[in-house]
Amino acid sequence: MKLGRSFLLATLAAFIITLYAFPAMAASSWRLSNQLPPSHFISKGMDFFAEKVSEYSNGEMKVEVFHSAQLFKDTEIVEAIQEGLVELALVPVNKWSGMVPAADIFEMPFVFKDLSSPKKFIEAGAGEILDNEFQAKGAKVVFWVDYGLVQFYNNKRPLAKPADFDGLKIRTFSKGTADTVKALGGIPAVMSSSEMYMALQRGTVDGATTGMPAAVSRKIYEVQKYMTLANYTTAQFFVQGNFEWWDSLSDKEKEVLLKAGADAAESIRGSIADSEDKAYNVIKEGGVEIYALNDEERAAFVKATESVRSEFMQQTGEISHKLMEILESID
Incomplete structure (x- = not known):
């Protein structure tokens, strides 16, 4: 009887120890969807983020990165995040423009002075303002991802003045870039970055607007004759998480993800x-x-696209005015 009771107590004790130890031993694993190819410098940043998550959690947290739209295209990713179909994703900010119109601030032509401007803008308060808007729509910004500046490419002629855009069908990636091409006299065609090369190769479009690193990683330079170095806008990204998933995480898990995200940014x-x-x-x-x-040529482009900036201010109200004030306050 005593032996049986001792055995039972020992078994119960072992069970309790195992029960409490299990959460510490079980590694949390999450997926991150990335539409860019592995060679892109942003993709390498996603891999760096995953490495830092593992490092800061002592291997108890794992982020698996899926490159080249293996999980979702950029045109699908916002819905995937909102619906919790993936925990984390690299998201082009412009994909939120329909639900969060103020997100188009990053697509406005000629509002960012140089490569350092987006960081200054975000850290001056714009990041918090926009993140509050995204959280209301089911997504949490884990970290912001700067991209660089955006140029124009085409197969017809150098684009030295707005009139040179007349009649050209240009691939764009957002409402803001589409409005810019239209204001310059071109015909915008919004399409996914993964579809861009084939459209250019087949002549479905005459040209495209994208950043130089993307033009290389997507091999756009192989099927285009001209590039106009305009530095007219930026294509901002961020890594977002499904808000319900984020809210379910422990404070420690959130801390690790935010710290790793800051390093990756x-x-x-x-x-x-x-x-x-x-x-x-x-x-x-x-x-x-x-x-x-x-x-002088740049000034002509700025003047030709004034309507894009004015319309943005009219349609997005108080938030856009706050964001533009922040833009005007940064060096």
């Missing part, structure tokens, strides 16, 4: 200038004729 920012320089050289050596706008 800085790593990516540190790669932008080098990535742009290397991409420029690849594009040039690939035979693309590069035309750089001078100050």
